[in-house]
Amino acid sequence: MKQIRFLDVGWTYQTLAPKMDAAAKRVLESGWFIHGKEVEAFEKEFALYTGAKHCIGTGNGLDSLELVLRAAGVGHGDDVLVPSNTFIATWLAVTRTGANIIPVEPVESTYTMDPDKLEAALTPKTKAIIPVHLYGQPADMDPIMEFAEKHSLFVLTDAAQAHGAVYKGKMSGTLGHAAAFSFYPGKNLGAFGDGGAVTTMDDTIAENVRKIANYGATVKYEHDSLGFNSRLDEMQAAFLRVKLDKLDNWNWTRKTIARIYLDGLADTPLVLPVVIEQTQSVWHLFVVRCKDRDGLIKHLADHKIETSIHYPKAPHKQGAYKNMAGISLPISEAIHREVLSLPIGPHMDEDDARRVVEVVKDFF
Template sequence: MIPFLDLNQVNAPYLKAIEKASLKVIRSGWYILGNELKSFEKSFATYCQAAHCVGVANGLDAITLILMAYDFPEDSEVIVPANTYIASVLPVVYLGFKAVFVEPDPVTMLLNPEKIAEKITMKTRAIIAVDLYGRSCEMDLIMELAQQHGLKVITDAAQAHGAVYKNKKIGSIAHATAFSFYPTKNLGALGDAGAITTDDEALAEKLRYLRNYGSLVRYKNDFQGVNSRLDEIQAAILNVKLPFLDPENDRRRAIAARYLSEINVKDLVLPPGDRTQDDAWHLFVIRHPDRSKLIAHLDANGIQTNVHYPLPIHKQQAFREYQDLQLPITEQIHEQVISLPLNAVLTDEEVAYIIQTVNHFDYPQ
């Protein structure tokens, strides 16, 4: 069986360095807001070509804290992509704002800038652009639209570590960018972890307060904050793995290039290949009208796949107030998508076998 993702294999090359770094933290007696975090924040900001990085507990909190820091009015509306993971939208409703769903581009499956303008009202305060699957949204168009209407742009880059848009690293383009370092990400910790990058010094400073109960000085609270801190052990692990992010992404790009050039199946839709060397390729998501049969075919031949994501947000029970929305592009995407294995530890032989097996899918059966 070729697993969809084997984290033991992914982390094996760095295991000794991770153990050494973790033991150093354990023996230091300092586990929260210490030197490992400072080091990672500096390194990751530099990597993303951003002025500031603020480490937080996870990617969900990263988006939540950005929205909190902007202190929008209670009746604010936030534009979100209809095709995304639920974590991109939960912070909006947590804070009492209205999520305004926008259909994706049917080719890229990302937020469609042409449809954003239709949804902007006097109450709109922000746009959350999700770099889903590791591909950047059309940030020039989104930033231009935001400037015209005085809106903030927040990028959810949980799947886009190291992605590039027009020679700019993701993390340096939007007003603020949220990252997750969940273990399965291109840059993964060994637990929950996240960060925010921004060029806005005042925003970064407020975020440092908010992540720590609203305090920078112990027992002196200037804001009503939360407990959301990137701990020292996870920061140390990320410090070990960050230098290898680009080489791993390059391997992902090489695999993606093979998939794009060699997979050829009737009615199967491949992701766009116009930015192969810029995308981070966190996932390689294909579409087929008979997803279940293709998954069964691959499984029978020892290839594990995944579905990101089977049910759109507006059809989830947790978002039942949005269930009457008509979002046909989003719904079709969620009925058809399949993620093939794509990670830096796949061998050339495994990649060739995956391609061969996909191409042997007989449709219709």
């Protein structure tokens, strides 16, 4: 019986080995490994892909989030509206600036930030909002941007899981005032190591991000502000350029698998994901909810089908935020108790997806 892997990063290399080897050779032979031509070219290509005016490569997705917040002037004493249901990096970026997290519960059917809950979360110190395009689906951005404009708030979208996602005709890198991407190996557009990027239409934000990420300097050895070192590696940029050319095809494979799951599992007790109207998810993850999650995980594992949980514990229940453990976020807590991610990715084919459907249906 063939094993269906949840994630197969090695598959991307095996599929593109000659081009990846050529990219690596090109970098090694150039003798230039930091802020070179590969990073410059990737920044231009990814900006063009997303429709953004600027793209700045960074060391990772968490840095991307923090850099934008700092570039927008978010810091000690400020409040930031952040989804209660997200990977902890979104929260950590806020905490690292010294700002305060104000959690906002999600729309239960889509898992993304609920625009209707923003008004109640607003404080006199609120300076920014971070909607997360969770699992590959953009948050409902129109009402979020309207709310932000009304209250003069900066909007940073966490697009770490949404490379190529579309909301009402606009790409995920252009839906807020700036966007933060991760190129962690498991992402739809993943490097073979850490990496990230910021996209924005705002000249000032772009300039500030570049400065802060480069030790607070725009001219070598002249440091105008407190910064830190966060750079997209030249080798990773070369690999990402190869993969960017395949991103839309790979996202299409994910959409095909998602459609097989949605159709095949419609009559099961599982709670299936819902896509917002006029939105194109890139299905970074296919997340269902199951009352007997542990039982289903074991059943699938017995049939050599790998699964994962995104995420088993809400951020406010993590030890890092034990000071918030007493607050009640019932929607997020319920989601985290039941969510299960089925395998999805370009390493799978339609027969794999149909087999997952049949094995899941056999469980009920």
